[in-house]
Amino acid sequence: MANGARTRKKSADRRDELIRATLESIGEACSLDVTVGEIARRAGVSSALAHHYFGGKDDLFLAAMRSLLTAFRNDVVARLSEAETSRTRLSAIVCASFAPAQFAPNTVAAWTIFYAKAQSSPRYGRLLRVYVRRLRSNLQHELRGLPVAGDLEDAAEAIAAMIDGLYLRQGLQRAPAERERAIAITEKLIDGLLAHSPLDSGWRSRA
Amino acid sequence: MANGARTRKKSADRRDELIRATLESIGEACSLDVTVGEIARRAGVSSALAHHYFGGKDDLFLAAMRSLLTAFRNDVVARLSEAETSRTRLSAIVCASFAPAQFAPNTVAAWTIFYAKAQSSPRYGRLLRVYVRRLRSNLQHELRGLPVAGDLEDAAEAIAAMIDGLYLRQGLQRAPAERERAIAITEKLIDGLLAHSPLDSGWRSRA
């Protein structure tokens, strides 16, 4: 409908657009050093509206981070519910971590920035620790159903670190198809962590 | 010597102080969003002097990053020359990565920031790729002297990712003694990557 420049939308829609624009901006700049004006322009609104909805720049950023976290969590939950064994549930977590949506360059950049920021800012830190704890809890829970060789907590930490490390390194290489490779490497790590790991681990990457 | 407020120093000294102050500032803020004035204040000089020596903010940041990279490289080279076998040289790389100086919170934060920035800025990217390539090359070279189970390049990538991942996650946990744990986890990964890995892998962490 040719409504022209002035369209009014529901509050939630505007919020979503602003958060999307925020993640885009942060992702492209690979830094939190982006202006509210730039974000608003991307969302097609005035900067005053961004302040109206989110209060301040920091609140907007935190909302964007929260959106990343919940998107990931929802994906994990959905995939977990579809898997039947502990081993395949581990694979589900891996798959979720490297899902195309999560693995997009801008998303990776945003995660990295938030990871860094979380180390100095309490507000960001609290948010990120929720994610870290939940992922650790999930990993440990599934590992408990498997014959882990060695310390279980270390195994969970190893998997989490491998995921984060591969995630972080994504974007530095030029080659595509890094996604499949990241999954393969992580799966191999998991198999290595399991005692008497059979060659066939039962995982299968999804296109 | 009570020289008072006005002391003149050699150019190189001032540069070092400014770079140190830059890394401190970036590390504390966990972001590149620090002012030249703040950095200069930390170094005990005027902001004009920082511009005098480095030209601009970006050049100062790049110099700081370069300093991180060469410090790490020097440490790796030193440790590599002391190790005798491929396996112990791998451990040397691990030890260097988690050396207390490299593992300090501020240093970790600075690395993380640079990692993120490297994905969008060509200048930062070039710099970081040098480090990534060299580390990869080192890892692959040592792995060639060992019975690797599976793809050698994937094994090198796995080790590198594990190091980066543990590195990134450092600072999120509250517990100390993460250093030893990070080393242990990485060593275990390496052993897992080697065919018929013996229980005693020959590495020994250094206090």
Add this chain to the structure above:
DNA sequence: AAGTTTATTGACTAGTCAGTCAATCGTGCA
């Protein structure tokens, strides 16, 4: 239709910051 609420913006402010420049001050050299 009148009134209320809510979305939306342009214009403004107060503050910040990177980078410049001319002037000052040591230090070593002829």
Add this chain to the structure above:
DNA sequence: TGCACGATTGACTGACTAGTCAATAAACTT
């Protein structure tokens, strides 16, 4: 001693930005 060069700075500016506010206009209520 005098000179020249590098170190160092205070003061300044031009540009930019977060956040405010009052005004407008669409949508919703009754």
